[in-house]
Amino acid sequence: MQQEFIFDHAPFPACHAATLADCGPQGLVAAWFGGKEEGAADVAIWLSQRKNGRWSPARKVAAAPDVPCWNPVLHVARGGTLLLFYKAGSSPQTWTGFLQRSQDAGATWSMPEQLPAGILGPIKNKPFELADGTLVCGTSVESYRAWGCWVERTSDLGITWSKHGPVNLPGHLYGSIQPAIFGTADGRLAMLCRTRDVHRIVRSTSGDGGKTWTPLAETNLPQNNSGLDATRLTDGRVVLAYNHTAAGRSPLNLGISNDLGATWIPGPVLEADPGEYSYPAVIQGKDGMVHVAYTWNRKRIRYASLRPDELPQPKTLGKR
Secondary structure, three states: OEEEEOOOOOOOOEEEEEEEEEOHHHOEEEEEEEEOOOOOOOOEEEEEEEEOOEEOOOEEEEOEOOEOEEEEEEEEOOOOOEEEEEEEOOOHHHOEEEEEEEOOOOOOOOOOEEOOOOOOOOOOOOOEEOOOOOEEEEEEEEOOOOEEEEEEEEOOOOOOOEEEEEEOOOOOOEOEEEEEEEEOOOOOEEEEEEEOOOOEEEEEEEOOOOOOOOOOEEEEEEOOOOOOEEEEOOOOOEEEEEOOOOOOOOOEEEEEEOOOOOOOEEEEEEEOOOOOEEEEEEEEOOOOOEEEEEEEOOOEEEEEEEOHHHOOOOOOOOOO
16 A cells, blocks of 8 residues: 655645546546635635646646635546546535536636536535446535435436435434445445434435435444445445544544445454544546555645455455
């Protein structure tokens, strides 16, 4: 496993919420939000590109007048367009969703497009692209006394949308947010979600492309009211980046599943020291490597890469 910081020095004191995309020959792209502190009016979306083993200097690619930006999400669509989703507003309760597009792996960007009222786009984690090009986006709302997950689908890369859900954890109005969605071998979808009051990662599945979902159910993994992300590898295993704790934001771990996220075994530990290591993004690149980016003590964004054969292999392959 190799680990490095995406930047050592930047024009902001605080940063959070990394996202990753693989643009093939044009390299990896990472984005995050940065500014004085989370929620400050100067917080914008920053981006870096990795070519030939080196990250480019961080540069600002999206901002909103007088309000902070939040939770960028990158996705390379099948036609090659790089999408950047993000939110802007004084707090999560007031967010508006935005979308920008790049045809050159993030070197230049279109003007921001405001998403329709009630549509936020993928709230933290990358969308899942179906065979017909439809994006299935896990989203959520943090309201005054209730949290909840939904799915937003777009078949034309963000021009028109449909909303599906909510996806609930029975008996828990302060239930779950920030779904991570991945595909299964038999064509179904699964989501894993952050929770606030049950202290377990929860899971749901869909058999119709994300239009309907089973009720959320607890997994065997702890949850610390912090972000997570997951991806299915080409060999069928699912890799989850998360904090294996019910409190605090250390350690930061990888978990491995062979039954589509129902049960997990431990993988490598990315960070074990005291501190905040949080909001990871995980993808499998076109080179076959597993790539992870995450918040490092709110000061920097750290990147890790490892070969799939460095990850443990569960003994049985389930079909749940």
